[in-house]
Each structure stands twice: as C-alpha cells, then as structure tokens.
Amino acid sequence: MAHPYAHLFEPIKIGPKLAKNRIWMTAHSTQLVKDHNFTDRHVEYYAERAKGGVGVITMEAMATHPTTQPYAGKIHAFDPAVIPNYKKLSAAVHEHGALLLAQPWHRGRETNGVVNRLPVWAPSAIPDTVYREMPHAMDQENINEILEGYTLAARYAAEGGLDGVEVHGLAHGYLLGQFLSPATNHRTDQYGGSDENRLRIVLDIIERTRREVGPDLIVGVRINGDDGEVEDGLRTEHWAKIARAIADTGMIDYISVSQGTYQNRMLIYPTTPREQGYQIEATRQIKQMVPELPVVVAGRMTSPEKAEFAIASGAGDMVGMARTLIADPEWPNKAREQRETDIRPCVGANHCMASIVSAPLACIHNPAVGREAELGTDTLQITDRPKSVAVVGGGPGGMRAALTLAQRGHEVTLFEKGSELGGQVNWIARSEAYSEWGSIAGWLISQLGGTNVKIELGVEATVESLQAGGYDSVVVATGSTPLRTGWSVNHPVRWANPDGVPGVDQFNVVTAQEALLNHSELGPNVMVFDDIGGRQAVVVAEHLQANRHQVELVTTLSSVAPELSATRDVGWVHKRLRTAGVVFTTNREVAAIDEDRVSLRDVHTDEIEEREPVDSVVLVTGSKAEDALYYGLKQAGVEVRAVGDCVSPRRVFNAIWEAELAAREI
The missing domain is CATH 3.50.50.60 (FAD/NAD(P)-binding domain)
Known part of the structure; x- marks a missing residue:
C-alpha cells in the first residue's frame, strides 16, 4: 500500500541543496539567548527537532541592527561572534540530516526602545498598534545601515557553515513589510510612492545576500500571503505580485508564506479555535504565481493529514510548522511511522507565546521544551529499583506522573475519585471554542493505554487505604476546588x-x-x-x-x-x-x-x-489547594510528593512540569 503521507516524505531540491522531506520548522523565538548569542540549549533544542525527523530548520529571527531589540534575548546576526555557535548548531543539526538556515530580520515600528534605549526605526513616523511608540522616519544613512546589517548577517551565516539564509522582515508587518505597504510607507523619495520604489530595499537586500553566500547556499524569503484587514494594507493579490517580482530576480530558491501583522496577530500565531490550515488557500495563490519555486505553506499545520493535503493539493511544496514541533519534536518520525495517536498535539493554547514574555520557551504539555538535555528524547532512565507507586488524582499532573513512572519501570496505580480522567481540562474543553484543550488529557490517556498503569476510577484514596496498599511512594495530584x-x-x-x-x-x-x-x-x-x-x-x-x-x-x-x-x-x-x-x-x-x-x-x-x-x-x-491528603501522608511518614494545584493552584503547565520532575526523582 502507498504511504498515506507520501508527498510529505518525498525529498525536494531547494536551490543547491536537497531536503530529505517536506517538513520545515519555521522560525520562532526561544529566549534561550545569552549576550545576544546562541547557547548550548539552542544546540540541544534544534538538534532535538532535527533528530525528530524534520527536513529543514529556520532558526529564530536574528537582529540585523541594534534598533531591533524588543527584549534582551535576541541574537545579533551582524556580530561575528555568532560564527562559532553557527558551527556548533550546523554540526548538531547536520548529524541528523536536516538543513539549517539563518533568518536575519528587523522589526521596524513593531517594537519599542525600552531595552536598547534607541529610537524605533520605520519608513514613516507611524506608531505600531501594540507598542505605540513614535518611530524615527529613516533617512538614507539609516537605510544604508540596515543594508549593511543584512549583508553581514548573510556573510556570517555562510562562514558559520549554515545551509542558507531566509531573508525576513517582509512578513508579519516588520520593517521590510512596512516599506512594501502603502499603509505604512508614506515616503516620497526613491523608497516610496510606486510599487517599484517600495520594493527597492527588499531587492537590494536579496542581491546583497546572494552575493555574500554565493551559488552553493540557499537564499529564500519569508513573505505574507495576507496582511489581514488593514486599511490599504497588502492582501493576497498584492503579495502574489511581490512574490513574482522577487522570483524574477533569479536570486532566490524558495518562498515561505505566512500571514498577519501586529494589527492582526491572530493571523500570525492564532490560538484555538482557529482551524488547521487556514493559510492554505492564500498560499495556493502565491504558488500559482511562482510555479518554478518551492513554496512553504504554514498556518496551524497540526495533523499529518492536513500537511499531506496541503502538498498533494498543490497549495505548496513544503509544510511549515513551529508550535506543532514545539509540542512534539518527534512529529515527523511519528507521522512517517504512521503513529499518529502518539503525536503530542499542539492545542493552540499559546503557552509558548506567553512563556517568552519573561522566560525561555515552554509548551503547555511538553515539559522538555528548552530542557532537551535533561528531559528530551532518550533521556528517561529506566530504574534499577522498581517501586510500587500510587498516584492520586487523574488530572494532567497525575496522568503525567503515572506515565513517566511507568515508562521508567515502576509499578503504578492511578486513583481518581471521579468517573473519568482529565481533571479541570475536561470542563474547559466543554466550551466549543476550547475543545482542542481536551487533547491535553486525551493524549495522556492514550499514552497510558500503552503502559501497565492500573487505573482506579471512582475510588477516593485516603491515608489509611494508601498505607494499607503498601506503596513505596505516593504522588499526590489532587488539584484544587474553586473558591465560593x-x-x-x-x-x-x-x-x-x-x-x-x-x-x-x-x-x-x-x-x-x-x-x-x-x-x-x-x-x-x-x-x-x-x-x-x-x-x-x-x-x-x-x-x-x-x-x-x-x-x-x-x-x-x-x-x-x-x-x-x-x-x-x-x-x-x-x-x-x-x-x-x-x-x-x-x-x-x-x-x-x-x-x-x-x-x-x-x-x-x-x-x-x-x-x-x-x-x-x-x-x-480563584481556587483552594486540595492538600489534606498530602499533609496527612507526610505526617504519617509516607514517602510522598505533591504536584500541581494541590501545592498551589496555577496552570496546566505547572502541573505537568512538576509531575515530570517528581516522576524522574522516584
């Protein structure tokens, strides 16, 4: 029988390079940065996704100039200090057969000067809808600095052993997109007015990038397929013409398509209930305009079925994913092996986006994100001293603890006083808009089905019953109850x-x-x-x-x-x-x-x-921690650990994170 995802796992030529499959991890912030440079955690993070089977990785957007610094955790692509770390990253990723690209970019008006204490630069003095800081309208000297920053970024990417460069800043309303859009470019000089003038800086950057990397590396661009409902903004038909003009230079090898600006951020990284593949039809129009170039289609590509459809139907040649691969770096291998039920689903909660506001990247139900060396694939150690462990509470925290304990070789009994597993996730998922959140519990339930965990529903565990059971250790995940x-x-x-x-x-x-x-x-x-x-x-x-x-x-x-x-x-x-x-x-x-x-x-x-x-x-x-059982067991001298809301009512992420750590300690 033919493989159900045959198109998805077919190799493809991207300029001078060959990608082993059609799965592309698109760029996203990690906040693993230190001193504007990559760290060992970056190496572990990207290597984990390469090991998981992805074909191409575009690393996080990297600043081409000091004026694009929304927070401290940004790579300076214009600094030669990145070269040694590029070499570490490329070696780690190439070991698993994936291609690795840099993504130089500038935010333009979509930032502020709080961190870098510099003025915001933009084509015209028009504030952004999120940051609302009045920009400095760039003069020719400023534009020359931006051109030089992109040039240096390309040079260092080549010297660092990367496979190519993805020019960013056109999509998502960033600086180059601001030059392209009549809504944000009110200039009357050679960079404003006509379509040709607004495109000038983009073509100049592409030409410089190609000159720096030569013919043996990939050069691509990330564009929008639609800016969204911005007055006089760029819609799909405009972006299709821009794509054609860029392709006509003969200097690029692919186009990656996204959507949205900071005025329409739910087109960039939408939460549930936005449907899977919502960008497919707009990207199809871009592809029809540039049939000779590989086109990357993105937009909540969470299932192998949707990814396969996007390619098989001609909407694009490769499928772009970010949050999907944050949730499960092994998504490609699992899809190739037709282990769809083993894929940890991205539920569109955007905890990943929330986490990078003040801390490194995290996922609502993948505790290994940003901690791959400690918690990632193949790090789980089988115990040489199997124990009999009781886990009390069948919410996400309890199920995560039970799953990890069983995978380590312990004998596990999971007690849930209610009639079903899932905890508070179940009642959130009753809302149609948040039904996808039910997959957090659903995935854990399906994974428990492949273990020897004994599940006791409708049974309320007590200090006395647990002592009578003779368990060596207990994990309490009894959650919380709403305050009244x-x-x-x-x-x-x-x-x-x-x-x-x-x-x-x-x-x-x-x-x-x-x-x-x-x-x-x-x-x-x-x-x-x-x-x-x-x-x-x-x-x-x-x-x-x-x-x-x-x-x-x-x-x-x-x-x-x-x-x-x-x-x-x-x-x-x-x-x-x-x-x-x-x-x-x-x-x-x-x-x-x-x-x-x-x-x-x-x-x-x-x-x-x-x-x-x-x-x-x-x-x-608010809620009250249900901690009586924990303190009762502790007083009775039982080896016990508490996780999640019974410690302090917080988030799904905290429950799963603490459960994973507790299960690895036993």
Missing part, C-alpha cells in the same frame, strides 16, 4: 471570613466549573464575576453566551482578561465575546447578592450600582 466566597483580592482581610460576600450562598450562585458542566440549570441572565484576569472567565462567558444565555462579564480589573495579552489573543477573544453579545463591565466588584439582584461596587470610588434581574452568578475568584 466572592471576595476580591482588593480586600485581603476579608478572606478570613469564610462566609463570603452577602448572598453567595444562594442556589443561583455557582462556580465556573459548575456553569460549564450544567449550564442548562442557569437562568437566562447570567453575571460572570472575574477577579483573576485570566482565561477562566472568558471561557465560561463565551460558552454560556453560545448556549443562549445573556452574559455580563464583570471584573475588578481595568480590562477583561488582561493575562491574555501574553498569549497574544486578548483582542481576538474580546472580539469574539463582544460580537456574540457579551457585555463587559470593568472596575467593579460584587458587594452583595440579593435573590435576583446584584450590587456592584466601583473599585475606585466605592459607588454602588444595581443589576436586576440577574438569574445566575458565576464566580471566578
């Missing part, structure tokens, strides 16, 4: 009162979990009160509104779900909720609930306003 007091963090002294806000004991006051599990029991008019600022409140609000409740989302904060700024989808979520009819009320807390009336207090002025009728109130005010 309604107190805001603005009044810490009131948290000593367990009775809570007056009226919270009414039958029509529920937690987010209860609302998601039993929304039909709620009345038509629902108030969701949020004191956290994360995703929980918007999940329940969107779910209830979609199920024909009228929802008012009230928060003590100055905006709804500000934590979603880190995952980059705060604007998209706001748009979805407000378009659906959810009403936002900020800077208010619940003062009292009296039957179907809620009194709200202004957090700044203490003014009271009434809402009536409110048939149901949903509280999102």
Whole structure:
C-alpha cells in the first residue's frame, strides 16, 4: 500500500541543496539567548527537532541592527561572534540530516526602545498598534545601515557553515513589510510612492545576500500571503505580485508564506479555535504565481493529514510548522511511522507565546521544551529499583506522573475519585471554542493505554487505604476546588471570613466549573464575576453566551482578561465575546447578592450600582489547594510528593512540569 503521507516524505531540491522531506520548522523565538548569542540549549533544542525527523530548520529571527531589540534575548546576526555557535548548531543539526538556515530580520515600528534605549526605526513616523511608540522616519544613512546589517548577517551565516539564509522582515508587518505597504510607507523619495520604489530595499537586500553566500547556499524569503484587514494594507493579490517580482530576480530558491501583522496577530500565531490550515488557500495563490519555486505553506499545520493535503493539493511544496514541533519534536518520525495517536498535539493554547514574555520557551504539555538535555528524547532512565507507586488524582499532573513512572519501570496505580480522567481540562474543553484543550488529557490517556498503569476510577484514596496498599511512594495530584466566597483580592482581610460576600450562598450562585458542566440549570441572565484576569472567565462567558444565555462579564480589573495579552489573543477573544453579545463591565466588584439582584461596587470610588434581574452568578475568584491528603501522608511518614494545584493552584503547565520532575526523582 502507498504511504498515506507520501508527498510529505518525498525529498525536494531547494536551490543547491536537497531536503530529505517536506517538513520545515519555521522560525520562532526561544529566549534561550545569552549576550545576544546562541547557547548550548539552542544546540540541544534544534538538534532535538532535527533528530525528530524534520527536513529543514529556520532558526529564530536574528537582529540585523541594534534598533531591533524588543527584549534582551535576541541574537545579533551582524556580530561575528555568532560564527562559532553557527558551527556548533550546523554540526548538531547536520548529524541528523536536516538543513539549517539563518533568518536575519528587523522589526521596524513593531517594537519599542525600552531595552536598547534607541529610537524605533520605520519608513514613516507611524506608531505600531501594540507598542505605540513614535518611530524615527529613516533617512538614507539609516537605510544604508540596515543594508549593511543584512549583508553581514548573510556573510556570517555562510562562514558559520549554515545551509542558507531566509531573508525576513517582509512578513508579519516588520520593517521590510512596512516599506512594501502603502499603509505604512508614506515616503516620497526613491523608497516610496510606486510599487517599484517600495520594493527597492527588499531587492537590494536579496542581491546583497546572494552575493555574500554565493551559488552553493540557499537564499529564500519569508513573505505574507495576507496582511489581514488593514486599511490599504497588502492582501493576497498584492503579495502574489511581490512574490513574482522577487522570483524574477533569479536570486532566490524558495518562498515561505505566512500571514498577519501586529494589527492582526491572530493571523500570525492564532490560538484555538482557529482551524488547521487556514493559510492554505492564500498560499495556493502565491504558488500559482511562482510555479518554478518551492513554496512553504504554514498556518496551524497540526495533523499529518492536513500537511499531506496541503502538498498533494498543490497549495505548496513544503509544510511549515513551529508550535506543532514545539509540542512534539518527534512529529515527523511519528507521522512517517504512521503513529499518529502518539503525536503530542499542539492545542493552540499559546503557552509558548506567553512563556517568552519573561522566560525561555515552554509548551503547555511538553515539559522538555528548552530542557532537551535533561528531559528530551532518550533521556528517561529506566530504574534499577522498581517501586510500587500510587498516584492520586487523574488530572494532567497525575496522568503525567503515572506515565513517566511507568515508562521508567515502576509499578503504578492511578486513583481518581471521579468517573473519568482529565481533571479541570475536561470542563474547559466543554466550551466549543476550547475543545482542542481536551487533547491535553486525551493524549495522556492514550499514552497510558500503552503502559501497565492500573487505573482506579471512582475510588477516593485516603491515608489509611494508601498505607494499607503498601506503596513505596505516593504522588499526590489532587488539584484544587474553586473558591465560593466572592471576595476580591482588593480586600485581603476579608478572606478570613469564610462566609463570603452577602448572598453567595444562594442556589443561583455557582462556580465556573459548575456553569460549564450544567449550564442548562442557569437562568437566562447570567453575571460572570472575574477577579483573576485570566482565561477562566472568558471561557465560561463565551460558552454560556453560545448556549443562549445573556452574559455580563464583570471584573475588578481595568480590562477583561488582561493575562491574555501574553498569549497574544486578548483582542481576538474580546472580539469574539463582544460580537456574540457579551457585555463587559470593568472596575467593579460584587458587594452583595440579593435573590435576583446584584450590587456592584466601583473599585475606585466605592459607588454602588444595581443589576436586576440577574438569574445566575458565576464566580471566578480563584481556587483552594486540595492538600489534606498530602499533609496527612507526610505526617504519617509516607514517602510522598505533591504536584500541581494541590501545592498551589496555577496552570496546566505547572502541573505537568512538576509531575515530570517528581516522576524522574522516584
């Protein structure tokens, strides 16, 4: 029988080089940087993906000039200090048969000068919608510096033994895209006005890049297939013409296509519920314009079936992936071996994006990301002292601990007092918009099926039953339960009162979990009160509104779900909720609930306003750690470890991370 992904695993010529398959890891930030240079963790990170079977890797975007420095963790591609580390990286990646490319780039106006204390440079003095810092309109001297930066970046990539250079800055609204777009280029000199003038700097950079690397290395470009809904921005038909003009130079070997600008960031790295392969049709139009060149198609390529379709249908010649390969670096090998159910899915949570705001790259349910030497493929050591281990709690943390313990050779029993595994992920996944999150639990459940873990559902483990079981060690992952007091963090002294806000004991006051599990029991008019600022409140609000409740989302904060700024989808979520009819009320807390009336207090002025009728109130005010079993076992002298929310209610990532570490310690 023919391989179901025959196109995906066919070799392809890219200019002077041969890629072993059609899977391309596209560039993404790692924040593993030190002193503007690569580190050993970079070597481990990229080598892990090469070992996992990817054909081509484009490394993270690298600065071509000091003015493109949004945070300290950026490689300076214009500094010859990168050359020795390029050599380390290329040796590690080439060992596994993958090609490795540099990606020089400049952000233009899509940054600020906080880190580098330099002015932002752009073609015209127009602030970006995210950073909103007024740029310096570049003069010819500035443009010459940018040209020189790209030139040096290409030179050092060649000297470092890389396979080529991907010129970036055209896509995602970065500097070269700003020159190309009439929306952001208002110049009247040789770099503005006509299509030819706006393209001038791009063609100059491509010519310099080719001259530096010569004919034996790859030169490619990353462009957009669509800027999104930007007034006078570049749409697919414009980018197709740009692609044709670039191809006509005869100096490039491929085109990689993406979408979006910082005004439409959910086109760049969208969260769920954006569908797989959403960029396919726009990329197909680019491919039709440049049939002679390999074209990389991207856009939430999470399944082998979708990747194969993209190539087989002619939308592109290679499939670009970033978050998919962050979640599972072995995706290519597993797809080639037709082990689809073993692929750890990217669920579109964008924890990877949130992590790089203040720390190195991480994945919501792959604890090895950025820690490949310690936790990556083939690092798990089989124990020479098998133990009988009980894991209590069937959420993501408990399942991760049980899986790793079993893989190490321990005899594991997993206790879950409920009727199913999955924990809090299950109730989040009840919302249609977040149904993909269920795959976090689903993948762990499927992997447990391939082990000898004994699963006990509907059984509540106790100190006495665990002692009677004679287990050598216990991992407690009992999670947390939602708080029902309604107190805001603005009044810490009131948290000593367990009775809570007056009226919270009414039958029509529920937690987010209860609302998601039993929304039909709620009345038509629902108030969701949020004191956290994360995703929980918007999940329940969107779910209830979609199920024909009228929802008012009230928060003590100055905006709804500000934590979603880190995952980059705060604007998209706001748009979805407000378009659906959810009403936002900020800077208010619940003062009292009296039957179907809620009194709200202004957090700044203490003014009271009434809402009536409110048939149901949903509280999102934090959770309480379920730690009694842990402390009971500890007091009884049992070897015990606690992971996840039973230590402190936090995130799925923390539960899985701590579970993995605990399981490796036993």
